[in-house]
Amino acid sequence: MEILQILRNHIVSNKPSFMCNDEIFSTILNNIEKQLITDLQGQNNELHYDQFIARCIDLEGLDGCGKSTLANELQKQLNIRGQKSRLLSTPPSELLPFRSYFDTQPESIRRAFYNLGNLIVSFELKNQQDTIIILDRYWPSTIAYQQAKIIDNNQINISWPNYLVQPAVIVYIYVDEAERCRRITQRSVLIPVTVEEKQLAEQEAFRNRLDFIYRNHIPSSHLHVIDGNRATNVIANDILNLLSEQNL
Ligand SMILES: Nc1ncnc2c1ncn2[C@@H]1O[C@H](COP(=O)(O)OP(=O)(O)OP(=O)(O)O)[C@@H](O)[C@H]1O
Ligand SMILES: Cc1cn([C@H]2C[C@H](O)[C@@H](COP(=O)(O)O)O2)c(=O)[nH]c1=O
Numbered sequence: 001m002e003i004l005q006i007l008r009n010h011i012v013s014n015k016p017s018f019m020c021n022d023e024i025f026s027t028i029l030n031n032i033e034k035q036l037i038t039d040l041q042g043q044n045n046e047l048h049y050d051q052f053i054a055r056c057i058d059l060e061g062l063d064g065c066g067k068s069t070l071a072n073e074l075q076k077q078l079n080i081r082g083q084k085s086r087l088l089s090t091p092p093s094e095l096l097p098f099r100s101y102f103d104t105q106p107e108s109i110r111r112a113f114y115n116l117g118n119l120i121v122s123f124e125l126k127n128q129q130d131t132i133i134i135l136d137r138y139w140p141s142t143i144a145y146q147q148a149k150i151i152d153n154n155q156i157n158i159s160w161p162n163y164l165v166q167p168a169v170i171v172y173i174y175v176d177e178a179e180r181c182r183r184i185t186q187r188s189v190l191i192p193v194t195v196e197e198k199q200l201a202e203q204e205a206f207r208n209r210l211d212f213i214y215r216n217h218i219p220s221s222h223l224h225v226i227d228g229n230r231a232t233n234v235i236a237n238d239i240l241n242l243l244s245e246q247n248l
C-alpha cells in the first residue's frame with residue numbers, strides 16, 4: 001500500500017535524523033501490511049472498507065473546539081445508559097511517540113503519517129462491533145486540513161478512501177472564534193502546537209476554508225454540523241439523540 005511505502009522509504013532515507021526507535025515504527029508498518037494482505041486475500045483482492053459502517057461517533061472540528069471534553073462526556077452519558085463505549089483518537093496511542101518527529105516533516109510525509117493512524121483506527125472500528133467507539137479526529141481531519149492548505153476551492157473533489165471504514169455518525173463541532181481562542185488558552189500546556197494550529201490562529205482565510213470544507217466537502221451522508229458554543233452536556237445530549245435516530 002502506498003502510504004506504508006512512503007513511510008518506509010522515508011525512514012530508510014532519513015535514518016540518522018529519525019530520532020525515535022525506527023525498529024518499533026517498522027514493526028508497526030509490517031503489522032499493518034500483514035493485516036491488509038490477510039484482508040485482501042479474504043476479499044478477492046479488493047478492499048471495500050468504505051462500505052462498512054462502524055458503531056462510531058467521530059468528533060471533528062478546529063483545534064480547541066471541545067472534542068476531547070465532549071468525548072469524555074459522551075462516554076459518561078453512555079455509561080449511565082449501560083452502553084459500553086471506548087475512546088480512541090488519531091493519531092492512535094501507538095503512534096504518539098513518533099508524532100513530534102513527523103510534525104516537523106514535509107506535508108506529504110505528515111499526511112502519510114496521519115493516514116497510517118487512520119488505517120490503524122479503521123481496523124479497530126471494523127473489529128469492535130459491540131462497543132460504541134468515540135473517536136477524537138479521523139480521516140475527515142486529515143483531508144480537511146490538507147485541502148484547506150490548497151487555496152483554490154474549485155479543485156475540491158473528495159471521496160472516502162476505500163481502505164477506511166466509515167463511522168455511523170460524524171459530528172463537525174463549530175464554535176465562535178473568540179470562544180475557540182478562549183478555550184485554546186485554557187487547554188493543557190502539554191498539548192503540542194502544530195503547524196496547522198499556528199496557521200489557524202494567524203490566518204482567518206485558512207480558518208474559513210477549513211470550516212467550509214468540513215461543512216460542505218466531507219463525503220458522507222453521516223455528517224452532522226453541531227453548535228459547540230453550548231454547555232458540553234447539552235451538546236452530548238444532541239449527539240446521543242442522533243445515535244438513537246440511527247438505532248445505534
Ligand atoms: N462546551 C464547552 N464549554 C466551555 N468550555 C469548554 C467546552 N468544551 C471544551 N471546553 C474547554 O475548552 C478547552 C479545549 O477543549 P478540548 O481540549 O476538549 O478541545 P479539543 O477540540 O479536543 O482540542 P484539540 O483539537 O486541540 O485537541 C478545555 O480547557 C475545555 O475545558
Ligand atoms: C489527526 C490529524 C491532526 N491534524 C492536525 C490538526 C491540528 O492542528 C493538530 C492537532 O490535533 P489534535 O486534535 O491536538 O491531535 O493536528 C491534521 O492536520 N490531520 C490529522 O489527520
